[in-house]
Amino acid sequence: MKEIAVQCEGLVKTFEDAGALSGLNLLVLKGEIMALIGPSGCGKTTLLRLITGVTEPDAGLIVIGGKPVVGPSGLVPPERRRVGMVFQNYALFPHLSVAANVAYGLKGPDPHEKVRAMLQLVNLVDHANRMPHELSGGEQQRVALARALGPQPDVLLLDEPFSNLDAGQRVQVRNEVRAILRMGGTTAIFVTHHQEEALFMGDRVAVQNQGRIEQTGTPDEVFGNPATRFVAEFMGETDFLPGEVTSEGVQTEIGMLQPSNEISMGAQVDVAVRADDVYISPDPSSGAIVLAREFRGMVNVYRVRLPSGRFIHSLQRHTVQIAPATPVRVIMEPGHGLTCFSGSQS
Amino acid sequence: MADSAYVGRSAASNGLSRLRAWWVSLPGVLWIVGFLVALVLLLPVAYLLLRALGAGDAAWQELVSARTARILGRSLWLAFCVTLSCALLAVPLAWLTVRSDLPLRRMWAVLTPLPLVIPSYVGAYLMISVLGPRGLLQHWLEPLGVQRLPDIYGFRGAFLVLTLLSYPYVLLSTRVALSRMNPAMEEASRNLGSGPWRTFWRVTLPQLRPGLVAGGLLVTLYVLRDFGAVSLMRYSTFTRAIYLQYQSSFDRTMAAILALVLVLITLIILAIEMRTRGRASYYGGDVGSVRPAVTIRLGHWRWPSCFFCAAVVTLGLFMPAGVLLLWLVRGIRIGVDFSSLLGAALNSLVTSGAAAGLSLLAAIPVAVLSVRHAGRASGIMERIAYSAFALPGMVVALALVFFGAKFARPLYQTMAMLLLGYLILFLPQVVGALRAALLQLSPSLEHAARTLGRGPLGVFSTITLPLTWPGMVAGVVLVFLTAMKELPVTLMLSPLGFSTLSTSVWSAVSEAFFALAAAPALLLILLSSLPMALLVLRERETIA
Numbered sequence: 001m002k003e004i005a006v007q008c009e010g011l012v013k014t015f016e017d018a019g020a021l022s023g024l025n026l027l028v029l030k031g032e033i034m035a036l037i038g039p040s041g042c043g044k045t046t047l048l049r050l051i052t053g054v055t056e057p058d059a060g061l062i063v064i065g066g067k068p069v070v071g072p073s074g075l076v077p078p079e080r081r082r083v084g085m086v087f088q089n090y091a092l093f094p095h096l097s098v099a100a101n102v103a104y105g106l107k108g109p110d111p112h113e114k115v116r117a118m119l120q121l122v123n124l125v126d127h128a129n130r131m132p133h134e135l136s137g138g139e140q141q142r143v144a145l146a147r148a149l150g151p152q153p154d155v156l157l158l159d160e161p162f163s164n165l166d167a168g169q170r171v172q173v174r175n176e177v178r179a180i181l182r183m184g185g186t187t188a189i190f191v192t193h194h195q196e197e198a199l200f201m202g203d204r205v206a207v208q209n210q211g212r213i214e215q216t217g218t219p220d221e222v223f224g225n226p227a228t229r230f231v232a233e234f235m236g237e238t239d240f241l242p243g244e245v246t247s248e249g250v251q252t253e254i255g256m257l258q259p260s261n262e263i264s265m266g267a268q269v270d271v272a273v274r275a276d277d278v279y280i281s282p283d284p285s286s287g288a289i290v291l292a293r294e295f296r297g298m299v300n301v302y303r304v305r306l307p308s309g310r311f312i313h314s315l316q317r318h319t320v321q322i323a324p325a326t327p328v329r330v331i332m333e334p335g336h337g338l339t340c341f342s343g344s345q346s
Numbered sequence: 347m348a349d350s351a352y353v354g355r356s357a358a359s360n361g362l363s364r365l366r367a368w369w370v371s372l373p374g375v376l377w378i379v380g381f382l383v384a385l386v387l388l389l390p391v392a393y394l395l396l397r398a399l400g401a402g403d404a405a406w407q408e409l410v411s412a413r414t415a416r417i418l419g420r421s422l423w424l425a426f427c428v429t430l431s432c433a434l435l436a437v438p439l440a441w442l443t444v445r446s447d448l449p450l451r452r453m454w455a456v457l458t459p460l461p462l463v464i465p466s467y468v469g470a471y472l473m474i475s476v477l478g479p480r481g482l483l484q485h486w487l488e489p490l491g492v493q494r495l496p497d498i499y500g501f502r503g504a505f506l507v508l509t510l511l512s513y514p515y516v517l518l519s520t521r522v523a524l525s526r527m528n529p530a531m532e533e534a535s536r537n538l539g540s541g542p543w544r545t546f547w548r549v550t551l552p553q554l555r556p557g558l559v560a561g562g563l564l565v566t567l568y569v570l571r572d573f574g575a576v577s578l579m580r581y582s583t584f585t586r587a588i589y590l591q592y593q594s595s596f597d598r599t600m601a602a603i604l605a606l607v608l609v610l611i612t613l614i615i616l617a618i619e620m621r622t623r624g625r626a627s628y629y630g631g632d633v634g635s636v637r638p639a640v641t642i643r644l645g646h647w648r649w650p651s652c653f654f655c656a657a658v659v660t661l662g663l664f665m666p667a668g669v670l671l672l673w674l675v676r677g678i679r680i681g682v683d684f685s686s687l688l689g690a691a692l693n694s695l696v697t698s699g700a701a702a703g704l705s706l707l708a709a710i711p712v713a714v715l716s717v718r719h720a721g722r723a724s725g726i727m728e729r730i731a732y733s734a735f736a737l738p739g740m741v742v743a744l745a746l747v748f749f750g751a752k753f754a755r756p757l758y759q760t761m762a763m764l765l766l767g768y769l770i771l772f773l774p775q776v777v778g779a780l781r782a783a784l785l786q787l788s789p790s791l792e793h794a795a796r797t798l799g800r801g802p803l804g805v806f807s808t809i810t811l812p813l814t815w816p817g818m819v820a821g822v823v824l825v826f827l828t829a830m831k832e833l834p835v836t837l838m839l840s841p842l843g844f845s846t847l848s849t850s851v852w853s854a855v856s857e858a859f860f861a862l863a864a865a866p867a868l869l870l871i872l873l874s875s876l877p878m879a880l881l882v883l884r885e886r887e888t889i890a
Contacts, residue, residue, distance in 0.1 A: 052797050078796035079804075091794040095812050104808070105798030151799055 003030040004063070005187040006155050011050060011060035013211075019046045021057070022211035028155065033181060033188045035202025035219075037195060039234065043211045044191045048157050051189070052085055053078035065154040084153030088160045090144040092132035098143050099128040105151040118146040121180060138169045145177060149184065156181070156188045162197065174201065195235050199223060207231045225260060229341050232272040237301075239312045240270040240341070250340060253308055254330045260337025269340040275301055275313040277338070282322060283329035290326045304328060376719075380711040380727050387734040387770055390745035391609060397602035405603050414607065421583040422611070424501065424576075425569040428508045432565045433558065435509070435658060436516035437551075442651050444524045446644050454655045461662035462514035462824075463875055465831035465848060467574025468867050470507045471855055472666045474498060474578060475673075482669070503579040510662040511575070512568045515824075516561035519782060522820055523557030524550075526786045542642070556785050560778040563732070566615060567774075570608065571738040573834060584608040585738045605741045613729075670868050677861030684865050686845070691869055694846040697761070697836075698829035701768035702822045705776045708769060709821065713780035714810075718789065731777045734770050739834035742770050746839055759841050767835040772828055776821035783817020784810075830870060847873075 006028040013021040018041030026047070028034045038044050049055040051062060053069065053076065062070040064083060069076040084105075092101050102118050103111045119125045122142035132140060141161060148156055161177070162170045178201055181188050190201050198205050199219040206216045207230070215227040226232035229240070243252035245267045250257045257271050280290070280302060287307035294301040295318070302314045302322060312330065322328065398405055408414065442448045443455040461469075476482045477498045484495050496502075532545055540548060551558075573585040582590075584604055591600045644651055712731050715724040737745075746767050750758035757763045787810065795805040811818075833848050840849065847870045854863035 049793075052793065054793050054796060077801065078793075079799045079801050081797075083797055085794065085797040087790045087794055089788065089790060091788065091790040093791060093795075093809060093813075104795065104800075107799070147794075147798065153797075 002032075003066075004028070005030040005032075005065060006051065006189065007061075007063040008047070008051070009061045011047070011062070012058045013043075013046055013050065013055070014058055015046070019043050020211050021046055021050075024060075024208075024212055026206060026213055026216070028187060028189060029204075030187055031185045032203040033178070033186075033190055033201055035198035035205045036189055036191045036208060037193060037198040037205060037234070038208030040193060042208045044193075044208055045159060047208070048085070048159055048189070048191060051081075051155075051157060052083050053081050082151070082154040084148035084151065084156040086141075086144045086148050086156070086158045086161045088163055090132075090140045090164075092140055092143055092147075094132055096132075097128070098124065098130050098132065098135070101132065101143055102147045102150055105147060107151070114150065118150050121149070121183075122146045122176075137165050138173050141165065141173060142176075145180065149180075149186065154187065156186050158188060158190045160191055160193070162192075177201075199235075207234060209234070224336070226272065226339055229270075229272075232339060232341075237275050237313055238272045239275075239310075241273055241310065241312070243269055243271055243340075245269060245340075250338075253306055253310075254312070255332055257332060257334075258337045259340045261339060263340050263342065267342060269342055272339045272341065273312060273332070275315040277332060277334035278304075278312060278314040279331040279333060280304060280314045280316070280322070280328040281331065282326050284327055286327045286329045288328050288330050290322050290324050290328055292324055293322070302328075304330065306330070376711040376715055377723075379708075380715050380724075383708045383712060383773070384727050384730045386766070387730050387773065389749060390734075390737050390742050390770065393745035393748055394602045394606050394609070394741065397599050398606055401599040401603070405599055408600055408603055409607070414604070417582060417584055417587050417604070418607065418611070420501075420581065421570060421608070424504055424508070424581070424583060425566045427505055428512065428569045429562050429566045431505075431509045432513040432516050433562055435513045436520055436561065437554070437558070438651075439513075439655065439658065440517050440520035440524055441546075441550075442644075442655065444521055446642050446651070447648070448644065448655070449648060449652050454652075454659070457659045457663060458655060459514040459518055460659075460875060461511050461666075462518075463827055463831070463871050464511055464662075464666055465574060465833065465851070465867075465870070466507065466511055466572050467578060467833065467855065468670075468831075468851060468863075468870075469511045469666060470503070470575040470578035471860070471863075472669045473503060473507050475860070476665065476669055477503075482672075499580045501581055504576050504581040504583075507575045507579065508569050508572060510658075512565045513658075513662075515564040515568065516558065518820055518824070519557040519561035519564075519779065520554055521557075522779070522817055523554045523782060523786075525816070526783070527553050556782050560782050563615075564775060564778060567612060567732075570612060573738060573740060585740065588738065589740055601741075601744070605738065609737065667868075667871065670864050670871070673861050673864035674868060677864050680861060682862050682865070686850070687847075687866060687869065690845045690847050690850045690866060691873065693844060694830055694848065694870070695873065697764060697768070697846065698826050700765055701772060701829040702826040704765060704769050705772045705825045706818065706822050709773055709776035709780055712773075713777050713784055714806075716777075717781055717784040718792075728777065728781075732774045734774055737770070739767075739771055739832060740838075742767050743835045743838035746770075746835075759839070761841060764836065764839045764841070767839045768825075768829050768832070771832065771835060772825040775824045775828065776818075779817050779821030779824065780814070783814040783820075787813050830873065 004027060006026070008024060008026040011021045011024040021043045024043070024047065026034075026036075036044055036047070046055070050057050050070070051064070056075055057070060060070065061068065064081055067076070069081050093104065096104065099115050099119070102115045106114050108114070115128070116125060119128055122145055124139060124142055124146070127135065127139060127143075132143070135143065141164075144161075158177075162174055165173055174197065180186075190198075192198050192201070199222075202219055204216060205219050205222045207214045207222060209228075209230050215222055215231045217225075222231065223235050226235060226238075232238045232240075241252045241254065241257075243250040243257065245259070245263050245265055246256075247265065248256055250259055250263075250269060250271055252271060257273075259269075259271070263269055280288075289305050291303045291305050291311075294303070298318055300316045300318055300320060302316060304312050304314055306312055314330070316322075439454075439458050443451055443458060448454060477495065479495070479497075484492065487495075498506075527550070532549055570583070571585060572583075573589060576583050576586050577589065584607070588601045588604045588608075591604065709731070712724075712727055716728040746763055747758075750763055754763075757766075791809055791813070792805050795809045796802075800808065831848055833852055836846055836848055837852065840846070847866045850866040851863045851870065854860070854866070
């Protein structure tokens with residue numbers, strides 16, 4: 001079994017407005033990248049502040065690298081926690097050069113070599129004497145990363161680090177960052193509200209909602225077997241179709257669907273249906289109608305109204321073109337079981 | 347690995363360990379120092395209350411009399427008018443000298459804050475000697491048949507003198523805010539389709555608000571506590587009434603009652619200020635650091651703007667200086683003895699410098715707590731610091747004389763007592779300047795420094811201090827200048843035989859020996875101009 005890098009248990013932090021934590025548990029293993037995802041206001045930033053130590057929880061326990069930093073033995077101040085952080089706004093010190101920013105956290109007689117090594121890692125050696133405001137967003141990002149990694153923290157926190165970058169840079173920078181973290185075997189907690197980013201960056205993904213972690217698992221687990229309705233909706237475009245459990249599967253208005261989880265016979269359930277599992281083809285006799293097409297480049301997403309008035313989404317190749325108002329037949333061939341949640345909500 | 351029982355216990359024993367952590371942490375030290383500072387600041391109010399409570403019915407009668415109501419009305423009206431006109435003068439001046447291509451911009455930048463170095467009693471006296479009955483102006487106009495000039499005494503004179511002397515408070519704080527502002531916000535506004543005027547009103551001005559409010563508050567309180575100008579202009583606001591009361595009778599109770607009312611008004615003003623402050627935070631750049639702003643071309647407005655600066659500087663600086671020189675020349679002609687001047691100058695420098703340093707040290711905990719640990723307790727601490735500014739120097743002096751005579755005999759009439767008086771008087775100025783600077787520093791910079799292994803003190807000295815020192819220097823310079831020209835406290839708390847420039851001026855003026863007053867007054871202005879000029883030059887460096 002792998003060593004535990006960060007352990008949070010029963011963290012409670014009360015706020016009047018958004019961002020409160022209500023008994024949060026999280027376990028991060030050594031050397032893994034944990035992608036922490038959740039909607040804004042779910043308390044992601046609060047959690048990071050508790051781990052770095054600039055805020056203290058109302059109750060709960062935090063252990064970093066086997067050493068309790070919040071708990072019965074008192075509080076360890078931020079500077080002695082060995083937690084690095086890359087800020088959303090980078091928080092580069094505007095009065096210090098790139099090299100001085102990186103050197104800021106380094107101890108020892110000769111940080112010069114180390115600064116050079118860190119700048120080499122992020123490929124910015126020739127920018128060492130620039131000031132932060134002379135750098136592009138992506139370069140500032142890399143300086144922030146080099147600065148945070150310099151003191152070799154036990155865990156590196158990244159707070160929505162790519163949110164200030166444009167789309168093109170974003171993909172490139174996140175690849176670079178992932179490679180750098182991998183190279184050093186860095187333990188990292190990566191906070192984002194982009195599901196795609198979380199699935200790409202994380203060895204494991206933790207989905208946070210309303211001050212709690214709702215599910216932790218590999219990207220495939222969290223995407224394929226969501227533990228709650230919220231996770232199902234948040235991790236991918238999901239529609240919920242009510243149905244009744246029979247011996248052959250779940251009977252819904254678009255046909256018999258196979259559940260992936262254990263459910264009791266005769267129960268009313270909602271089946272989580274993702275757009276990529278739904279196939280549609282024009283059929284004048286069908287009661288389902290295409291309402292709109294959302295063109296996303298490589299794919300088209302069709303919004304379809306079922307005879308019951310419910311909506312469902314279908315993801316098709318960009319070559320499949322169906323005009324709005326066309327009646328279509330809805331065909332389900334997922335090739336895998338679908339997650340069912342008990343208690344129809346409508 | 348910890349089990350759940352361990353977690354359960356943690357909540358129970360967290361209290362004690364948290365307390366222990368609190369004592370050794372920097373916020374703990376800050377709270378202790380801040381608390382002590384607040385206690386010292388409350389000392390004069392405690393004295394006033396003691397006096398008032400001891401007086402009984404007579405005090406109550408005085409409190410509700412029509413006379414008190416008239417004094418109240420005069421004080422508030424004067425404070426309102428002066429503050430408004432100061433803002434109207436200072437905002438355009440700040441903008442012109444920081445952001446525009448005004449001709450001779452650097453020179454105006456140095457000259458416009460200088461009226462600050464003129465003591466209000468000197469300003470009032472010089473204005474009377476020019477515009478008053480039988481003054482210089484009438485003397486010059488007499489050949490043209492002018493027999494009488496409009497009366498300068500009363501509201502008119504007090505308003506004019508106080509506006510011209512105190513607008514630099516708003517100017518300096520607005521300028522610091524302007525130079526620290528992220529120009530990207532203005533660019534964003536222009537980009538969103540707003541013209542330059544709309545951008546100024548909707549984006550620039552709201553962002554200047556912390557600085558503007560801090561400066562405006564200083565002016566309002568300056569007027570409410572001013573003694574020299576209103577006395578010479580014979581406009582009976584609270585301070586003059588208190589002084590007359592104190593002079594005419596040996597009963598200090600009445601003075602204490604009026605002073606308490608004055609303190610109450612200030613507290614009300616402070617409450618209004620707190621409500622209008624708004625909840626927005628004013629950190630500079632979110633991404634990276636702040637770029638220098640683009641200079642805005644004035645076009646046709648170049649010369650009218652230049653004329654505006656010239657007019658303000660002439661009225662507030664050149665005219666008083668010219669009149670002073672006139673008196674100086676007359677003094678030399680009649681053979682006045684200037685030998686005592688050097689010692690007085692040295693005394694002024696030393697005491698003012700010490701007062702500035704002391705105020706900075708005491709202000710740092712209060713400002714840091716109110717910005718970074720905002721809450722009820724730190725809010726109260728900040729209010730106490732501000733309310734201390736409402737105490738007229740005369741009242742602080744009285745309170746400390748009383749306190750010294752009764753409870754601190756060894757300190758009575760020593761340098762320590764004088765510095766304590768200065769500290770109580772000047773702390774709010776430094777707190778205001780520090781707050782404005784700290785509000786624009788993004789907390790994530792300090793957070794980042796903590797995660798990089800620096801303790802609270804290390805973060806303060808390597809990040810907070812280097813990034814906020816323009817604001818700190820502004821605060822310290824303000825204190826230094828104000829201490830130089832301070833009169834009532836210096837007069838009453840100085841050790842026996844200890845004379846400064848300001849007491850030399852006062853004794854000469856009060857003996858109507860105007861020629862003798864001219865030399866120390868001029869020296870005072872010159873000495874005070876040096877740090878001010880340095881400050882303005884440094885300010886330009888950081889902008890350019």
